[in-house]
Amino acid sequence: MQNVTFYFDVSCPFCWQTSRWMKEVEQVRDVAVDWVPMSLAVLNDGRDLPADYMKMMEANWGPARVFAKVKAEAPEKIDELYTVMGEMVHPGGEGGKQGYGAYDEVIAAALEKVGLPANYAEVANTEDADDLLRGFHARAMEAVGDDVGTPVVQLGDTAFFGPVITRVPRGEEAGELFDASVKLASFPYFFELKRSRTEGPQVQES
Template sequence: MDSTAKHREVVPFWFDPLCPWAWITSRWLLEVEEVRPVRADWRLMSLAHLNLVQRQGKDLSTEYRELMERSWGLVRVCAAATEYGGRGVLGPLYTALGTRLHNQRRRDEPAVIADALAEAGLPASLSEAAHSTHFDRLIVESHEEATREAGLDVGTPLLRVRGIVLFGPVVTPMPRGEAAGRLWDGVALVATTDGFFELKRSRDRKASFD
């Protein structure tokens, strides 16, 4: 372990593995770890729970509703892995899943979960959780820890920065090195500004994973 780890600011990061924007933000946070004294603390949230339960499925197209139903499987496997090996396994598993889902664009390949579990050194049997509701309570508890603070007018990722849970930052392409650090500095600044709620503009490009 890094000898300075105990002096690093822990940043809880709630993600749904299916979300490409959360994936980019997660890789940005790893870049930040290299240039600022912070450490990501990976946690689960569920876009399906947010959209189908908390928002009651309002204004969802049939296609997106079906995508949300399928997304449960990935989060359930992550929850099963957490119960098996502790929250420390989430980082390696998320990296293994996200690389396949987003960088390699293998969303529709059934082997993605098994391959990711193998890369993360986890039992193949955990893949069975994708089709079980056994771990849904753990997912909902983790998810609602974040949305109780951030509200429902959010998505994934959610980060707790200086005690405040924020949505984002949503950015593409991912800033690297000191540019990643400067973005972190800005996020930390707004998080500590009393009464700050939102900065936003419409996206004009697709997510880039390079």
Template sequence: MPTPVRFWFDVTCPFAWLTSRWIKEVEKVRDISIEWVPMSLSVLNEGRESLPEDYKAKMTLAWAPARVCAAVASKEPEKLDALYTAFGTAIHRDGQRDFDAVIGQVLDSAGLDASYAEFATGGPIDDTLRAYHRSAMDAVGDEVGTPVIEVDGTAFFGPVITRVPTGEDAGRLFDAAAELASFPYFFELKRSRTEQPQVRPEAQS
């Protein structure tokens, strides 16, 4: 029976994007079943007035794609994988920064109805998005961002990677992350990051 993996993501985060491409590599070499769930850095950072102005501007822009993902997750969750791939390709590989402008394009690419774009402006869908985000925080705690992964009932933040391992390397990283997370008294393993996310070379492979 496949090991259940739940993956919470914000499409605008380059680190979540790389981790998502890794877990799809894991899917090729390990018997896992992935459930994709939206979360939101915009929700996470609501009310944090001390953030730099440029980052707050990014958080304002990040609402629209997160809302669309929440709408699709609530109505057609089986298509969320394709939607995330389409969003991530446009944003991280192609360098699109006008998130509103790519929504129609990615919906079409993922085989979704164009009417989902109407959710981008907010309304009741914000409560749905917050509920999805809350489910990630409930699983792992409030001191993390995206991605959050739950493997067979045990949740953790990350892994934070700057490149995407493939083949058995992807499987070994999965085995190691799941094994560490299985210890209830293990909380953190960290070192200074020395390179930026290698998003474009990976996405073109």
């Protein structure tokens, strides 16, 4: 069995595409995936960025804090919650919100749908879960380095930013991409491949 640690931020559409690929991989390969929150809001905290982007980062604190609390207290629900909230944010069109508290309704609806207590949402607009969130985020950065975004995927002992994909491969094609990723991760001197993107995430209903 291949152990995979998948560090995610629910707000990121590229992360969402990669996560749906990993859900496909679970169907065709012998893998054990540990879903762990990280945070673009933490990553960009204190950086000098455009005002509109910073407003999006303000909004992103809420869901990330909730995921940190759920991961700590009800980890068996983290995968389901990511899927449910991610479907609302991405194919459901609820992403790209701006300002603190912007995702409060999304958070409440997702918690209810997966059967988690509504009081998990209370941490979204406080700093009560920030130490937890920063701790999970630090694990991702320690694994991959700090010159990255989301997702971070750790394959055994090696972590990468990505793979960054715009479309979700299905079935055996998903397995083949996973096999290739594991193979690259087996070379300790391999670090990156990159090319300019020519399309954005092609998000579809699950």
